[in-house]
Amino acid sequence: MTTTLAQSPVSAPARSRPRRRRRGPSAYAVLVALAALAGIMLIPFAVVVFNALKTPAEYTANGPLAPPEGLHLEGIRDFWERVGFGHVLLNSLLISGSVAVLAVLLSVLNAYALGIGRIKGRMWVLVLLLMANTLPQESLVYPLYYLANQLGLYDTRVSVIIVFTVIQSAFGTYLLSSVMSAFPRPLLDAARIDGANRWQILWRVVVPVVRPTLVVMLVFFFIWTWNEFLIPLIFLISNDNQTVSVALGVLQGQRLMDATMSSAAALLGLLPTVVFYLIFQRTLSRGLTAGAIKE
Structure with missing residues (x-):
């Protein structure tokens, strides 16, 4: 006698669906x-x-x-024509962009020597960089002016680019050296075993890992340099070399603008930094929230 066993169908395990958290009144x-x-x-x-x-x-x-x-748009048009805003805007873009790129590059090289190379006197170098960041610009104006005058760089955009590259890279070196000092050593050892030299380790191993931090520094250096006023005011005395902040300050000091033209000037000076921030906003947010070093 053949008995037939009725088997109950085995139901497939229910897939766990991610439950959405309900936002409470506090949220x-x-x-x-x-x-x-x-x-x-x-x-x-x-x-x-x-x-x-x-x-x-x-x-x-x-x-x-x-x-x-x-x-x-009369106020915007009058201000644009009065200061030659197109040329002034180009000066600010050239100076701020050059400083941002050069300062990040110099910070990477310095931090690689301090954070990974572990040179002698590393702590004293970091202390000097930290002290340099605390110095007011007013105390640096006369020595920098005298040095630029002696080198024939006074009233040139190159002088301002050099000054701000050094100033910004001091902060960048201090920041990146702490990041690179925590860099995973197994990655460096694996690269050395594969035959990579120090230059290849820097650009093929270290830089890709710390790229979010570099992007954050690039954005900050650009905006900080764009907003600088004192050193460009002293170093760039000719109208052909002035930046946006200097052009705004000079015209307002000469009382050549009414309230509407002053607002137009402020709007034109603010828009480039807003556009630059919006372009890099997503990358900047990732760099601030993501860890620079992944163990």
């Missing part, structure tokens, strides 16, 4: 607070945009906080 309260804070921070920028698009008569009649009644 929504934080979002509302952050949105309100962002709105408050955008108020000065909105006021600048409003006033840059007004006529002087409209500014006088309605005040600085009222939105513009139309799209008036």
